[in-house]
Amino acid sequence: MAVLFAFSWFVLALSAACGYGAVFLGAWLGPALTRLDPHEAVAVAQVGYRIGARGAENACYLVGPAALGVLVAAPAGPGGYGPWPWVAIALWPVSLAVRSVVVQPGRRTVAVALGELAGAPTGSDGRRAQLTAATRRVRAGALVVFALFAVAVAVAVAGLSFGR
Secondary structure, eight states: OHHHHHHHHHHHHHHHHHHHHHHHHHHHHHHHHTTSOHHHHHHHHHHHIIIIITTGGGGGGGHHHHHHHHHHHSOOOTTOOOSHHHHHHHHHHHHHHHIIIIIHHHHHHHHHHHHHHHHSOTTOHHHHHHHHHHHHHHHHHHHHHHHHHHHHHHHHHHHHHHOO
Protein backbone atom coordinates (compact mmCIF):
# COMPACT_ATOMS: atom_id res chain seq x y z
CA MET A 1 0.00 0.00 0.00
CA ALA A 2 2.92 2.36 0.60
CA VAL A 3 3.95 2.09 -3.06
CA LEU A 4 0.39 2.81 -4.24
CA PHE A 5 0.19 5.76 -1.83
CA ALA A 6 3.51 7.26 -3.03
CA PHE A 7 2.69 6.65 -6.70
CA SER A 8 -0.80 8.16 -6.32
CA TRP A 9 0.59 11.26 -4.61
CA PHE A 10 3.19 11.64 -7.35
CA VAL A 11 0.58 11.33 -10.12
CA LEU A 12 -1.79 13.66 -8.25
CA ALA A 13 0.82 16.38 -7.78
CA LEU A 14 2.22 16.10 -11.31
CA SER A 15 -1.16 16.01 -13.06
CA ALA A 16 -2.51 18.90 -10.98
CA ALA A 17 0.56 21.04 -11.61
CA CYS A 18 0.65 20.31 -15.34
CA GLY A 19 -3.09 20.34 -16.00
CA TYR A 20 -4.31 23.19 -13.86
CA GLY A 21 -1.09 25.13 -14.39
CA ALA A 22 -1.61 24.97 -18.15
CA VAL A 23 -5.20 26.19 -17.79
CA PHE A 24 -4.09 29.15 -15.73
CA LEU A 25 -1.09 29.97 -17.93
CA GLY A 26 -3.17 29.74 -21.10
CA ALA A 27 -5.70 32.17 -19.68
CA TRP A 28 -3.05 34.79 -18.98
CA LEU A 29 -1.41 34.39 -22.38
CA GLY A 30 -4.50 35.53 -24.31
CA PRO A 31 -4.37 39.24 -23.50
CA ALA A 32 -0.60 39.27 -24.03
CA LEU A 33 -1.08 37.87 -27.54
CA THR A 34 -3.13 40.89 -28.57
CA ARG A 35 -0.06 43.10 -28.07
CA LEU A 36 2.05 41.07 -30.52
CA ASP A 37 2.23 41.38 -34.27
CA PRO A 38 -0.80 39.44 -35.61
CA HIS A 39 1.34 36.92 -37.51
CA GLU A 40 3.49 36.19 -34.45
CA ALA A 41 0.40 36.03 -32.23
CA VAL A 42 -1.18 33.42 -34.50
CA ALA A 43 1.89 31.22 -34.30
CA VAL A 44 2.09 31.52 -30.51
CA ALA A 45 -1.66 30.88 -30.11
CA GLN A 46 -1.57 27.81 -32.32
CA VAL A 47 1.40 26.31 -30.51
CA GLY A 48 -0.13 27.23 -27.14
CA TYR A 49 -3.41 25.63 -28.12
CA ARG A 50 -1.76 22.41 -29.33
CA ILE A 51 0.58 22.05 -26.36
CA GLY A 52 -1.66 23.59 -23.68
CA ALA A 53 -5.32 22.98 -24.44
CA ARG A 54 -4.87 19.72 -26.32
CA GLY A 55 -1.84 18.47 -24.40
CA ALA A 56 -0.92 19.58 -20.90
CA GLU A 57 -4.45 20.53 -19.82
CA ASN A 58 -5.54 16.93 -20.39
CA ALA A 59 -3.50 16.00 -17.32
CA CYS A 60 -6.49 17.33 -15.35
CA TYR A 61 -8.25 14.07 -16.18
CA LEU A 62 -5.79 12.17 -13.95
CA VAL A 63 -6.38 14.27 -10.83
CA GLY A 64 -9.57 12.47 -9.73
CA PRO A 65 -8.32 8.90 -10.15
CA ALA A 66 -5.03 9.81 -8.47
CA ALA A 67 -6.91 11.37 -5.54
CA LEU A 68 -8.97 8.20 -5.23
CA GLY A 69 -5.74 6.21 -5.24
CA VAL A 70 -4.42 8.34 -2.39
CA LEU A 71 -7.61 7.79 -0.40
CA VAL A 72 -7.56 4.03 -0.98
CA ALA A 73 -3.91 3.67 -0.01
CA ALA A 74 -3.84 6.14 2.90
CA PRO A 75 -4.54 4.84 6.37
CA ALA A 76 -7.70 6.41 7.80
CA GLY A 77 -7.97 7.45 11.41
CA PRO A 78 -10.42 5.86 13.86
CA GLY A 79 -13.27 8.06 12.65
CA GLY A 80 -12.43 7.65 8.97
CA TYR A 81 -11.94 10.63 6.73
CA GLY A 82 -15.34 12.21 6.96
CA PRO A 83 -16.97 13.77 3.92
CA TRP A 84 -14.22 16.29 3.11
CA PRO A 85 -12.05 14.31 0.68
CA TRP A 86 -15.20 13.22 -1.14
CA VAL A 87 -16.36 16.83 -1.42
CA ALA A 88 -12.96 17.71 -2.89
CA ILE A 89 -13.17 14.85 -5.39
CA ALA A 90 -16.72 15.90 -6.30
CA LEU A 91 -15.41 19.35 -7.33
CA TRP A 92 -13.04 17.73 -9.84
CA PRO A 93 -15.66 16.87 -12.53
CA VAL A 94 -17.15 20.35 -12.16
CA SER A 95 -13.77 21.90 -12.94
CA LEU A 96 -13.38 19.54 -15.90
CA ALA A 97 -16.79 20.57 -17.21
CA VAL A 98 -15.97 24.29 -17.00
CA ARG A 99 -12.65 23.65 -18.72
CA SER A 100 -14.25 21.59 -21.48
CA VAL A 101 -17.24 23.87 -22.07
CA VAL A 102 -15.78 27.35 -21.53
CA VAL A 103 -11.98 27.45 -21.52
CA GLN A 104 -11.00 25.08 -24.30
CA PRO A 105 -13.52 26.36 -26.90
CA GLY A 106 -12.59 29.92 -25.93
CA ARG A 107 -8.92 29.24 -26.59
CA ARG A 108 -9.85 27.76 -29.96
CA THR A 109 -11.86 30.92 -30.74
CA VAL A 110 -8.88 33.09 -29.75
CA ALA A 111 -6.60 31.17 -32.14
CA VAL A 112 -9.13 31.48 -34.98
CA ALA A 113 -9.74 35.20 -34.34
CA LEU A 114 -6.01 35.87 -34.28
CA GLY A 115 -5.67 34.01 -37.59
CA GLU A 116 -8.41 36.14 -39.12
CA LEU A 117 -6.76 39.30 -37.82
CA ALA A 118 -3.41 38.29 -39.30
CA GLY A 119 -4.94 38.10 -42.77
CA ALA A 120 -7.28 41.07 -42.44
CA PRO A 121 -6.76 44.73 -43.18
CA THR A 122 -5.85 47.01 -40.30
CA GLY A 123 -9.36 48.26 -39.53
CA SER A 124 -11.09 45.02 -38.56
CA ASP A 125 -12.78 46.17 -35.36
CA GLY A 126 -15.36 43.36 -35.37
CA ARG A 127 -12.66 40.71 -35.20
CA ARG A 128 -10.85 42.61 -32.45
CA ALA A 129 -14.07 42.76 -30.44
CA GLN A 130 -14.53 39.00 -30.95
CA LEU A 131 -10.94 38.43 -29.80
CA THR A 132 -11.42 40.60 -26.72
CA ALA A 133 -14.64 38.81 -25.78
CA ALA A 134 -13.04 35.40 -26.27
CA THR A 135 -10.01 36.26 -24.14
CA ARG A 136 -12.29 37.53 -21.37
CA ARG A 137 -14.33 34.32 -21.55
CA VAL A 138 -11.19 32.19 -21.36
CA ARG A 139 -9.84 34.16 -18.43
CA ALA A 140 -13.13 34.01 -16.51
CA GLY A 141 -13.48 30.27 -17.15
CA ALA A 142 -9.89 29.65 -16.08
CA LEU A 143 -10.44 31.63 -12.89
CA VAL A 144 -13.48 29.48 -12.11
CA VAL A 145 -11.48 26.29 -12.81
CA PHE A 146 -8.59 27.48 -10.68
CA ALA A 147 -10.94 28.57 -7.86
CA LEU A 148 -12.60 25.14 -7.87
CA PHE A 149 -9.18 23.52 -7.73
CA ALA A 150 -8.06 25.77 -4.85
CA VAL A 151 -11.26 25.08 -2.91
CA ALA A 152 -10.87 21.33 -3.49
CA VAL A 153 -7.29 21.40 -2.22
CA ALA A 154 -8.25 23.50 0.81
CA VAL A 155 -11.21 21.26 1.66
CA ALA A 156 -9.14 18.08 1.27
CA VAL A 157 -6.25 19.38 3.36
CA ALA A 158 -8.52 20.78 6.06
CA GLY A 159 -10.62 17.60 6.15
CA LEU A 160 -7.60 15.31 6.32
CA SER A 161 -5.81 17.48 8.87
CA PHE A 162 -8.62 18.52 11.16
CA GLY A 163 -11.43 16.12 10.35
CA ARG A 164 -10.07 13.08 12.15
